[in-house]
Amino acid sequence: MENPLPLSFFFTLLLSCATADRGGGNSRTTILFNSDGRTDYNFDVYTLPVSDSQINAGNELKITDGQSVNYNGHFPALSSSTSLLLSHPRYQTLAAAVASPPVHVVYVTERNGSSSIYLDAVYYDDADHARRRSMLQVPNRVQLPLIGSQHSNSLISLKDKPSLVGDYVVYVSTHEDSGVPRKSWAAVYSSHIRTGLTRRLSPPGVPDFSPAVSPSGVWTAVASGGEDHWSGDMEELDTDIYVFSTEDGSDRVKVVEHGGWPTWADDFTLYYHRKADDGWWSIYKASLPKSGRVGVESVVTQRITPPGIHAFTPAASVADKSFIAVATRRRDSKYRHIEIFDVVSKQFREVTRPISPTLHHFNPFISPDSTRVGYHRCRGPANGGGGNHLLFEHLRNPKPEISLFRNYRPFPSFSPEGDRIAYSAMPGLYVVNPDGSGLREIYSGMVFYSAWDPKRKGVVYTSMGPIFAPVSSEVDIIAVNVDEDEFTYRKLTTDGKNNAFPWPSPDGKGIVFRSGRSGYKNLYIMDAEKGEKGGLFRLTEGPWTDTHCNWSPDGDWIAFTSNREHPGTDLTSIYMIHPNGTGLRKVFTSGSGMSAHPIFSPDGKSIVLTSDYAGVSAEPISIAHQYQPPSEIYTIKLDGSDHTRMTHNTYDDGTPAWGPISMRAADVVLQSNGRGCNFNDCYWITFPDNTKAEDEVAQTLGGNAKIPCGN
Missing domain, CATH: 2.120.10.30 (TolB, C-terminal domain)
Structure with missing residues (x-):
């Protein structure tokens, strides 16, 4: 009592x-x-050649600078990135001094206390490069901030999967209140780099995620909605895919029911991911009609990757349409890895696991000439950073x-x-x-x-x-x-x-x-x-x-x-x-x-x-x-x-x-000697035909406990 x-x-x-x-x-x-x-990891963006004969640790390039967290990269078309960089004196100096052309990358970074989008031109050369760099007394990188808090009335915003289209950046921001509890603030915006003029492309109150701009730049595809099915846990949102005009968000139309993370192979072909009815995350292909009305009823969809391997966050190849890049989870590994999937032979080819088998690799993207694949992972030593x-x-x-x-x-x-x-x-x-x-x-x-x-x-x-x-x-x-x-x-x-x-x-x-x-x-x-x-x-x-x-x-x-x-x-x-x-x-x-x-x-x-x-x-x-x-x-x-x-x-x-x-x-x-990046994949990434491993892990957490996305 x-x-x-x-x-x-x-x-x-x-x-x-x-x-x-x-x-x-x-x-x-x-x-x-x-x-x-959050403080247990730092990401950088890396790239490897697509060619199987060139995939080795020596050819993996870190293309971001190790400052804070850098992720969700995108290889822009050269015409877009070079037009922005040409006036930079350092760019001109390096272009004259270094034999190899630079790697251009647009990416999200969390440096300086807010989320921003940067464009980097990174120069790599042969063994003589160190001497030349010493002579030039300039770094081998040209870096331009593209989007920051100035584009959202000084509010911090999340930027997701950015694309550079001419002098415009298309991205996701969360700076506008949806006005409804638990309804996402995420929306797609377009900002002009030189003037700062920003336009919302998503309709008011509509959450859009994972924008992808078509090769022509005319269309943008997004994963939209899904919150009616959201239970509050980290899980699949069950979004649909919409397409609209990149210029102003008009002509918006649903093209796929139940799909996410769209990527364009050409202006009439989309790849996307979703969890299939058999429980496997898989990649699907959507073929849009070249004439007539575009909508769910006129778009032909088909499953591309087979059951037995989880495949998600696809990246289409524009110059070589015979393959796509995907992140996978195989039964014999607890890590995500980047793989090339041949859409003709239906075969997977591993890219990152032979190099870094005990690190997660996320969200691949492919260069415009289809010769390189990019991704982000933890930086640092073999223990993960x-x-x-x-x-x-x-x-x-x-x-x-x-x-x-x-x-x-x-x-x-x-x-x-x-x-x-x-x-x-x-x-x-x-x-x-x-x-x-x-x-x-x-x-x-x-x-x-x-x-x-x-x-x-x-x-x-x-x-x-x-x-x-x-x-x-x-x-x-x-x-x-x-x-x-x-x-x-x-x-x-x-x-x-x-x-x-x-x-x-x-x-x-x-x-x-x-x-x-x-x-x-x-x-x-x-x-x-x-x-x-x-x-x-x-x-x-x-x-x-x-x-x-x-x-x-x-x-x-x-x-x-x-x-x-x-x-x-x-x-x-x-x-x-x-x-x-x-x-x-x-x-x-x-x-x-x-x-x-x-x-x-x-x-x-x-x-x-x-x-x-x-x-x-x-x-x-x-x-x-x-x-x-x-x-x-x-x-x-x-x-x-x-x-x-x-x-x-x-x-x-x-x-x-x-x-x-x-x-x-x-x-x-x-000062810390702690082990970074020591996290598991999400608990809801399970193997449908083999739940024994999941049950064993749940028992270690106390019966029916879920495995969170992390330690």
Whole structure:
């Protein structure tokens, strides 16, 4: 039976909270958050000759520069890329000095705190090139940023599968709100490189993914819709393929039902992928009529790749129509690889596995002359790209008064003064200064979450035990003093029934937390000094989960996550309640989705949270390196208005913190010897006629657990 808190404690708590410091006076603040697994890999774009006799490690070229994450490349037509590069003096100098012509590539990059599209001309020469380069004193690369935040009103946007058509770039951006919860913001745009003039090609409110421009440049094909079938997990979207005019988006027509990732062999031939009825991901061919009405009823489709091998993200060959490039998953490998598929003989030919058998290779593309195939993979040594990580990665965001950073590990929290940051490594609790100095491990055991005491300097509260555990699991709240020479902890809960997510009141007298002691995860308040031995006040009660609780700086409100409208599910919303249990109200929801981890701003006027409100930003099959269903970081006012999307990516962004200082707008490097790129393919890429391996992996995760896209 619960031991109620003394009434004198409770009324003192309310009085002190009502008169607490409201945290005003500092208009510059910082939001930290974690993207699940994002810091464990870096991609570059590579290329190999298509010719079987030339496929070897010595002929693999890295054609991006190793800065940040570079992916989804495209070999542009020479007429398009050279017209943009010819005026660049470095391009002219290198062209005169280096015998071999450059490799031109358009690609997506996440450098400089936002997603952009770059055009590079990369020069490779014989052994004498090093001497010539030394003489020239110029690098062997010419690099032009094509599309950045200036094309989306200074908002960060996701760019997917870009194409360069003359002086125009066709790409995907997520900067316009669809206006509907869990409906994707992804849409296709065209931007003129020289003037910046940008036009939306997708109809209002319609999500389009994976655009491909036809060889003539007249038509663009997209994978569209699919969200009516989206359950919220990373899985096939079941999109359809539409074709429209590249110039203005007109003459839009559906040509294929159930297909994704279109690619053109010519203006009347499309290849695409989808999951076949027999369970195998396969490549299909769509032949469009050369005259008459174009539509689903007039387009002839046929399956190209056979069952027994998963094949997806095709790239058509324009100059040599006898083959396509695909990414595959074979039964005898847990990695994706690039292969050439002969559409005449129906035979596969492996490209990347003989060179890098234990690395994933993604999203192939073929050069205009059909002699080279490109793809992206992890860069670095054979283990997949280990080395240094970014402890804090600075990101651009639409609110200039807020500094936004991606944190290396989850559950960051700021000290009351903002001079220190705690985070969980699971296992391990760490403390570091905002500039990256003073990094220390405070506790080596399995803990998650962190919150600083506002009155007891150096005291951090955390949850000791397994995360994502049932209500009866042994999880307790502990207090750790990070300023002690020998770190010890003080246990505040005694029953061990999944007590987690502690947050102290502004006066330091109480702690709100969630507990499974009743058989359900609900919210309680206990004495910050004596713990639950000093008494408990039950804040919420019901057969659902209330969790992720956070106390407002003025003490008036407690924000939390709850699935009370959908008990037993992952469908959660953000609620607020007074510390005396009155005034319950919902402040944010993504509809039939997930919103979680609310944290008040230092001035108590806003909340930062994570949510899948914006749906998916790309075809999930094309982003197999991602670990979880997508969530983004948002800020809202306390009345639920003015929701602002702070991040635009394909990652699972979560566990935010909002601190009272403005961190310097620069990345902070963490020295690390960790192994990068050690992730699995998506759990839903299974082998239909052999489920034994999947069952064995599920057992290692606890029975029927799904294998996420990642570690």
